[in-house]
Amino acid sequence: KQEVTQIPAALSVPEGENLVLNCSFTDSAIYNLQWFRQDPGKGLTSLLLIQSSQREQTSGRLNASLDKSSGRSTLYIAASQPGDSATYLCAVRPWGGGSQGNLIFGKGTKLSVKP
Amino acid sequence: KAGVTQTPRYLIKTRGQQVTLSCSPISGHRSVSWYQQTPGQGLQFLFEYFSETQRNKGNFPGRFSGRQFSNSRSEMNVSTLELGDSALYLCASSLASASGGQYSYEQYFGPGTRLTVT
Numbered sequence: 482k483q484e485v486t487q488i489p490a491a492l493s494v495p496e497g498e499n500l501v502l503n504c505s506f507t508d509s510a511i512y513n514l515q516w517f518r519q520d521p522g523k524g525l526t527s528l529l530l531i532q533s534s535q536r537e538q539t540s541g542r543l544n545a546s547l548d549k550s551s552g553r554s555t556l557y558i559a560a561s562q563p564g565d566s567a568t569y570l571c572a573v574r575p576w577g578g579g580s581q582g583n584l585i586f587g588k589g590t591k592l593s594v595k596p
Numbered sequence: 597k598a599g600v601t602q603t604p605r606y607l608i609k610t611r612g613q614q615v616t617l618s619c620s621p622i623s624g625h626r627s628v629s630w631y632q633q634t635p636g637q638g639l640q641f642l643f644e645y646f647s648e649t650q651r652n653k654g655n656f657p658g659r660f661s662g663r664q665f666s667n668s669r670s671e672m673n674v675s676t677l678e679l680g681d682s683a684l685y686l687c688a689s690s691l692a693s694a695s696g697g698q699y700s701y702e703q704y705f706g707p708g709t710r711l712t713v714t
Contacts, residue, residue, distance in 0.1 A: 524706050527705070
């Protein structure tokens, strides 16, 4: 059974710092991995999607990497800003012959960036 | 292009009642998935619909059901509500089409419906 773990559960950093959020998964048979951001009481905003054949994806100040063999992904945020404060969720889509429709989520890392 | 919309945004119901939630996917998206989010369990997959057919189902009791219409809009229904059904219910849509020989299945989420059962 696929399990996704995110460590740490919460992180507080001063503005301007570069930071890394970690995600690990138990089964390397994944189709893709997606990082999301969730603001309090809101839905999820997709940040980056990495296909199983890819090693990393970049968007602006964000860079996500994927190492399937070790069951790990990292989300790197450069030059953090107070507006980056949110909960960051990692989710994997299991491999299974086409869309299985379901993402398996970690519990998230709550990030707080202090001015 | 409009995003995923969900109605209503907030609901308060009493134990034993039933509730219907609605989701309109991004135009052109044919796959709609539903998730339940609670503080204790996090995000859990309920079911996925594609072209009006349920294609995958999570581990939830039969009180949770759904359907999809020909225009890809989807509804989920919860019957005989329990206190533990209080949660944020999220809908996500996906284009589920190939680009460069590989399907993306990137999911786009709506704002959610906050259900409170008293």
